[in-house]
Amino acid sequence: MTQGYVIKSTGSWYEVRMDNGDTISARLKGKFRIKGIRTTNPITVGDQVMVLNSDEDEAVITELIPRKNYLIRKATNLSKESHIIASNIDQIVVVLTVVMPRTPLGFVDRVLATAEAYGIPVILAFNKVDIYEEKDEDRFDELIGIYGPIGYEMLSTSAETGTGVNALKELMKDKTTLFTGQSGVGKSSLINALDSDLELWVDEISEYNDKGRHTTTFAEMHFTDFGARLIDTPGLRSFGMIDIDKEHLAHYFIEMKKFLGDCKFNNCVHINEPGCAIKSALEAGEISENRYNNYLMMYNDDDLKVKYK
Numbered sequence: 001m002t003q004g005y006v007i008k009s010t011g012s013w014y015e016v017r018m019d020n021g022d023t024i025s026a027r028l029k030g031k032f033r034i035k036g037i038r039t040t041n042p043i044t045v046g047d048q049v050m051v052l053n054s055d056e057d058e059a060v061i062t063e064l065i066p067r068k069n070y071l072i073r074k075a076t077n078l079s080k081e082s083h084i085i086a087s088n089i090d091q092i093v094v095v096l097t098v099v100m101p102r103t104p105l106g107f108v109d110r111v112l113a114t115a116e117a118y119g120i121p122v123i124l125a126f127n128k129v130d131i132y133e134e135k136d137e138d139r140f141d142e143l144i145g146i147y148g149p150i151g152y153e154m155l156s157t158s159a160e161t162g163t164g165v166n167a168l169k170e171l172m173k174d175k176t177t178l179f180t181g182q183s184g185v186g187k188s189s190l191i192n193a194l195d196s197d198l199e200l201w202v203d204e205i206s207e208y209n210d211k212g213r214h215t216t217t218f219a220e221m222h223f224t225d226f227g228a229r230l231i232d233t234p235g236l237r238s239f240g241m242i243d244i245d246k247e248h249l250a251h252y253f254i255e256m257k258k259f260l261g262d263c264k265f266n267n268c269v270h271i272n273e274p275g276c277a278i279k280s281a282l283e284a285g286e287i288s289e290n291r292y293n294n295y296l297m298m299y300n301d302d303d304l305k306v307k308y309k
Contacts, residue, residue, distance in 0.1 A: 001062060006047040007221040014043060014061060016051055017221075026051050026059035044070065045219040045231055046087040046176065069118045071178060073239055086178050086219055086231045091121045093168070095157075095181035095190060097128050098139040103182055105146075109253075109294040110239040111180060112152070116252040117244055123153045123171060127186045130158040146288045150255045159189035169194060172228035176221075183235030191232055195224040200232065246299055250278065253295055255287055269299065 004018040017023050028043060029052075043049065043061060050063035070087035092115050096103035108124070115122045124147055126140060140156075147154060153171070157164035171177075172194075181187045188200040219233045250256045250270055256278050264275025273279075281287045 001050045001052045003048060003050055003065070005221065006043055006045055006049060006061075008218060009041060009043065009045060010218055014049075016049060016059070016061070017223075018051070024051070024059050026061050029060045029062050041084055044084040044087050045221050046070075046089060046178075048088065069120055071114065071118060071120065071180075073114070074241065085180070085233055086221075088176060089120050089178045089231070090175035091123060091171075092178045092180060093123045093125050093172075095125045095127050095179060095185045095187045097185045098126065098143065099131060099133075099136045100128065101182065101184045102139075103185060105143075105290055106294050106297060107182055107239055109291060110241050110298065113249065113252040113298065114239070114241055114244070116254060117248075121153075123155065123168075125155050125157045125164070125168065125190065127157045127159070127181075127190055129156045129163055130161045146290055150291075157190055159186055159193040162193060165190075165193050169226050169228070172224075172226070172230065174227055176229040176231065178231040178233065180233050181235065185235070187235060188232070191222075191230065194230070195222070195226065197225060198222050198230075241298060241301060249295065249299055253291060255291070256281075256295075259287075271296065271299070 002018055002020075004016040004024075006014050007017045007023065008015040012027055014026050014028075015023055016026050026049075043064065047067065048065040049061045050065070052060050052062050067087045069089060071085045071089060071092065072082050073085060074082060092111070094108060094111050096108055112122055126143070129140075132140065144154065155164045155167055155171075157168065159165075168190075179187055179191060192198055192200050219231060222230045222232065224230055244252070247267070247269060250260060256270070259277040259281050262277035263270070263273070265273055268276050268278075270276050270278040278287065278292075282289065282292050
């Protein structure tokens with residue numbers, strides 16, 4: 001048996017880059033299930049696996065090497081609970097835009113909270129800065145004011161002008177970086193600007209509804225010419241959170257964590273309880289009202305678990 005990385009999944013077959021640099025196609029051995037995780041995909045991009053070549057030269061994935069982390073979201077297929085986007089990630093780049101289209105902060109905060117839950121650092125790439133008008137600059141400054149003080153790494157980027165591309169390359173060197181974002185934010189164009197040899201297909205924004213169309217069908221790992229492993233993912237309309245306890249949700253808002261021990265009640269969920277330190281910090285302007293409102297929306301999401309009830 002030999003070891004390799006899963007670089008693409010297209011259903012029942014997987015492309016695996018072996019340690020010697022070769023890429024082969026392989027299937028799963030029998031009913032492959034991961035203990036404790038019920039997902040649409042038992043194997044995902046980024047997984048390290050053991051592969052066996054049978055007598056018929058058909059490669060078979062026989063073993064999954066334990067993951068250090070993964071990014072998970074609610075599956076669109078309602079017969080399953082969740083879908084693992086990718087695994088063994090060093091960092092995530094969330095590509096977002098303030099115009100054409102405007103990325104909702106609810107989407108951004110759901111990705112940030114999920115990444116925090118799985119211990120994955122995030123970079124926010126504000127894309128298409130070359131087309132900003134004055135009102136867009138004002139919106140951009142507002143978002144910088146929300147996410148900068150929290151401590152998130154932020155970049156201004158443009159595939160058209162090259163703004164921020166070299167800075168992003170430096171942050172990605174020798175790491176596995178997952179790119180995600182809503183449809184139409186220019187993710188594929190930005191990736192092509194990072195490495196033109198990748199030649200990802202780019203589609204135009206619909207003039208009718210200002211929405212992007214999906215240009216990436218499957219998650220796929222690319223090996224760049226500047227020494228980074230880049231995982232491209234399909235553009236998302238939404239990001240459904242799953243597998244997170246409501247009582248722990250505030251732990252994944254990094255600006256809230258420092259106040260958690262100061263609440264009057266140990267089981268405070270920071271909504272209506274007296275003596276809530278987070279509510280006090282909100283009133284004092286130490287926590288963004290936008291972020292807190294998104295916390296409330298997530299807390300009220302029926303897909304999040306209630307562990308202690």
